[in-house]
Amino acid sequence: MESIVQTLEFPLFINGERTPSISGETFTVINPATGEVAAKVAKAGKEDVEAAVLSARQAFDSGVWSKKSPQERAHLLVQFGNKIIEHADELGYLESISSGATVRRISNLDILSIVDLLQQTAKFTVEYPYVESLPNLPFPGPSNNQVWREPLGVVAAVTAWNFPMILAMWKIAPALAMGNSIVVKPASNTPLSTLKLAELAAEAGIPAGVFNVVSGPGASIGEALVTHPSVDKVAFTGSTEVGSRIMEQASKTVKRVTLELGGKSPAIVLPDADMSITIPGILFGFLTHSGQVCESGTRVLVHDSIYDQVIEQLAELASTIKIGNPLDIATGMGPMVSQQQLDTVLSYIESGIQEGARLVCGGKRAIVKGFENGYYIEPTIFADVHNDMKIAREEIFGPVLSVIRYSTVEEAIEIANDTIYGLAGGIWTKDVNKGMKIASELKAGTIWINDWHMLRSDAPFGGYKQSGFGRELGRYALDEYSQLKHVHCSLVPEVSQKHWYQILLG
Incomplete structure (x- = not known):
């Protein structure tokens, strides 16, 4: 353009x-x-x-x-x-x-x-x-x-x-x-x-x-x-x-x-989730607009049985995203909005490393040929995150994902709700009825099942x-x-019939 x-x-x-x-x-x-x-x-x-x-x-x-x-x-x-x-x-x-x-x-x-x-x-x-x-x-x-x-x-x-x-x-x-x-x-x-x-x-x-x-x-x-x-x-x-x-x-x-x-929205991945839509869906959930979205799915809670598989597939697909000039229609992911935001996100990434989270991919400023002074950051995924870590509790507003392990659905719901925020949340599962039940337990204004960022002009958001x-x-x-x-309009025409006046006048 x-x-x-x-x-x-x-x-x-x-x-x-x-x-x-x-x-x-x-x-x-x-x-x-x-x-x-x-x-x-x-x-x-x-x-x-x-x-x-x-x-x-x-x-x-x-x-x-x-x-x-x-x-x-x-x-x-x-x-x-x-x-x-x-x-x-x-x-x-x-x-x-x-x-x-x-x-x-x-x-x-x-x-x-x-x-x-x-x-x-x-x-x-x-x-x-x-x-x-x-x-x-x-x-x-x-x-x-x-x-x-x-x-x-x-x-x-x-x-x-x-x-x-x-x-x-x-x-x-x-x-x-x-x-x-x-x-x-x-x-x-x-x-x-x-x-x-x-x-x-x-x-x-x-x-x-x-x-x-x-x-x-x-x-x-x-x-x-x-x-x-x-x-x-x-x-x-x-x-x-x-x-x-x-x-x-x-x-x-x-x-x-x-x-x-703000938000720190959780996405719960159940063991039966369809990976063909879950993996790109998670990336869409936290990398859209380089993660600068209030209801981004920045905490992904993954069941023990599929934990390693999900992390491996997320990293693999994230590596294919084209970072570059946002005016190029081929570009999938653009820069941070400012130098200040770039520095803020990089400081959160450093915090994640210092607190012991495992950096799976990304974590650095991305250098784009011809746009070397742009404020780009690589898609960044942390594994082995605990919900008390800074990267899991604070809104980063960048392309950074925290992957958290869980063993039971009850534990996942507890982790998901353990936040000061409640903007959005989601569930990835083939069992829609189970997804609906979990949705009723999540304390957030918008819940997606097998999708993310899908807002409608006729549905409330908050x-x-x-x-x-x-x-x-x-x-x-x-x-x-x-x-x-x-607006009250009396239909009583006679003062004698307004018996409530007697409360004052006797």
């Missing part, structure tokens, strides 16, 4: 327009495949946040979007999806040069995923029960009662760097569907595609001020958004540590919060425990972006 961008300079997007930062400052986005500057982006300050929130608030209060009918909003969501299809190559290029994602994945997953999400959300928008009538009850007296769903107001979305378009759209689609306005703060490493999405939304007919993007450092403008008194809800994807801080900051103005945080709360995707996400109101 060749560059089709005329200039790699990106302003903010506020009130329907490309807008330079008030300070005029910019920051650079680095291409992780080359280590070179890929783009210059406007660096927002608190004044820019103020302008974006004001734009979102005015747009919401005006009713230009919030008062549109569900059918009108649904139509424009579909139009937005059509614009994304038209600009798929450009979006894919921007995503790849900033996040290191392979164009093979972006074209076969990311673009299709966000367009499908917009189409499905449009469908849910029309079908959604905005008004629910409650039954008549003898107590306290005759009345008509309804429960209404209304938009919240202004939503602040703070997204992570690993899947910039997908994570942004998981918040944008339901927020807009319910009539809210939104201000998105993308990760500083990867703001390019989100800024382009805002432009496409405006082209699709979504009114000015409804969808704004401010780029810059999370410590300053992220906090400014989270604590802003005119922001009604915060939706965050990122680390558990930062999520906890956002929750604390949002509490000062009692904002609604949804958090999609975590247990310190992996967060609230749900994204599906009709369930619309609940997260709406407010409940109970």
